[in-house]
Amino acid sequence: MDIAEVAQRSGVPASTLRFYEEKGLIASTGRRGLRRVFDAGVLERLALIALGRSAGFSLDEIGRMFSPGKGVRIDRRLLAAKAEELDGTIRKLSAMREGLLHAAACPAPSHMECPTFRRLLGLAGAGGLGGRDKKKPSSKGRS
Amino acid sequence: MDIAEVAQRSGVPASTLRFYEEKGLIASTGRRGLRRVFDAGVLERLALIALGRSAGFSLDEIGRMFSPGKGVRIDRRLLAAKAEELDGTIRKLSAMREGLLHAAACPAPSHMECPTFRRLLGLAGAGGLGGRDKKKPSSKGRS
DNA sequence: GTGCCACTTCAAGTCAAGTTGAAGTCAAGG
DNA sequence: CCTTGACTTCAACTTGACTTGAAGTGGCAC
Numbered sequence: 001m002d003i004a005e006v007a008q009r010s011g012v013p014a015s016t017l018r019f020y021e022e023k024g025l026i027a028s029t030g031r032r033g034l035r036r037v038f039d040a041g042v043l044e045r046l047a048l049i050a051l052g053r054s055a056g057f058s059l060d061e062i063g064r065m066f067s068p069g070k071g072v073r074i075d076r077r078l079l080a081a082k083a084e085e086l087d088g089t090i091r092k093l094s095a096m097r098e099g100l101l102h103a104a105a106c107p108a109p110s111h112m113e114c115p116t117f118r119r120l121l122g123l124a125g126a127g128g129l130g131g132r133d134k135k136k137p138s139s140k141g142r143s
Numbered sequence: 144m145d146i147a148e149v150a151q152r153s154g155v156p157a158s159t160l161r162f163y164e165e166k167g168l169i170a171s172t173g174r175r176g177l178r179r180v181f182d183a184g185v186l187e188r189l190a191l192i193a194l195g196r197s198a199g200f201s202l203d204e205i206g207r208m209f210s211p212g213k214g215v216r217i218d219r220r221l222l223a224a225k226a227e228e229l230d231g232t233i234r235k236l237s238a239m240r241e242g243l244l245h246a247a248a249c250p251a252p253s254h255m256e257c258p259t260f261r262r263l264l265g266l267a268g269a270g271g272l273g274g275r276d277k278k279k280p281s282s283k284g285r286s
Numbered sequence: 287g288t289g290c291c292a293c294t295t296c297a298a299g300t301c302a303a304g305t306t307g308a309a310g311t312c313a314a315g316g
Numbered sequence: 317c318c319t320t321g322a323c324t325t326c327a328a329c330t331t332g333a334c335t336t337g338a339a340g341t342g343g344c345a346c
Contacts, residue, residue, distance in 0.1 A: 004292075014293085015335060023333095033342055034294045044255070047264040054266075055239045059333070074254055076247040083243035090236050093229050096198045100226035104219040111217055112187070121190040123197075147322070157323085158305060166303095176312055177324045202303070 001038045010046045025049055025063050055082055056089075095123055144181045153189045168192055168206050198225055199232075238266055 007014045020026045021036070026045050028036035045066075052062040065074050099120035108114035150157045163169045164179070169188050171179035188209075195205040208217050242263035251257035 002293080013335080016333085018294090019334060034340095035292085035343080036294090044264075051239075051242075051264055051266075053333095054235065055243055074246065076249075079243045079247035083240045083247065086236050086240040086243065090233055090240065092197070093233050093236070097226045097229040097233065100198055100222045100229065103217070104222035104226065106219075121187075121194055123194075145323080156305080159303085161324090162304060178313085178322085179324090196303095 001040070001042075002032070003036050003038070006038045006042055006046075010043055012046055020046075020049065020059075023059060023063060025059060056086060057082065096120075099123065144183070144185075145175070146179050146181070149181045149185055149189075153186055155189055163189075163192065163202075166202060166206060168202060199229060200225065235266075239263070242266065 001009075003014045003017055006012070006017055010017075012020075017026065018036075021028060026038075026042050026049075028042075029039045030037045048066070049059075049062055052065070053059075057065075061078075065078070099116065102116045103111055103114065103120065106114040106117060108117070111117045144152075146157045146160055149155070149160055153160075155163075160169065161179075164171060169181075169185050169192075171185075172182045173180045191209070192202075192205055195208070196202070200208075208221070242259065245259045246254055246257065246263070249257045249260060251260070254260045
């Protein structure tokens with residue numbers, strides 16, 4: 001498979017594939033001339049990377065996970081830790097969602113007069129939850 | 144209040160306050176010499192900003208929310224939409240957490256041989272969930 | 287054999303949300 | 317009056333994950 005096929009099959013842009021290779025996240029099995037040749041395993045690897053990213057791992061973390069050998073070799077404690085972290089995030093997000101929903105339905109003329117909303121303010125200050133960014137739509141390139 | 148006091152009372156660094164003012168998210172009521180003077184309302188505003196950020200709004204979105212007037216004037220549909228978005232995120236995060244937990248405890252020698260883990264892979268590909276970044280600890284400056 | 291165009295490389299740009307540094311200002315205390 | 321140092325401005329840097337552009341190469345269809 002050349003890079004275009006991997007891109008097309010995985011939905012990951014070629015530029016990203018090169019970037020990932022540069023970062024050591026994926027590897028091409030060789031070259032045909034200048035062009036990278038990938039084997040099918042790279043698709044699994046890419047799925048794994050997507051999974052990791054979804055779970056909140058950085059590319060570096062993901063890289064560390066399978067840089068050792070060919071196997072996936074993910075440290076289970078790392079997974080458990082990440083799961084716990086996720087759990088905290090979920091809790092905060094849930095509280096926020098509740099508050100948002102209430103605020104949306106709140107009868108008070110101004111949100112500032114709503115006790116629930118005001119409670120939410122404190123929550124925001126307290127919570128460690130950071131800014132989230134949406135994933136890019138990435139809806140291009142797929143036929 | 145000068146910037147230092149606002150910083151101290153809100154926990155938001157002065158550099159960030161200047162940045163926020165530049166972005167139109169907060170306003171100083173005047174100057175004493177060169178120095179900004181803020182009134183107490185800015186603290187509420189900052190709480191609101193923190194809330195918005197926690198809920199996943201970008202600074203621009205937050206700015207749009209209260210740029211109109213002095214009042215908070217948050218569009219309730221926007222809140223509801225954000226809550227729904229949050230809900231989706233929570234769902235994905237939860238699934239991810241389940242999978243992570245399973246993977247951490249999974250008896251299969253390689254994660255690739257574990258059906259649950261493989262199911263997770265599909266999930267990651269499907270989910271729209273993007274990369275998350277942790278909030279910085281920000282444990283400086285607070286006494 | 288030759289031309290095209292998908293591939294290659296490498297550097298630089300983007301975005302968000304700030305942070306950091308240098309150089310300058312000025313209110314207040316001694 | 318003079319020093320101090322907290323404030324000011326402005327620009328450049330940071331991080332993470334890529335994308336984009338320019339310039340070059342070469343595999344493959346014809």
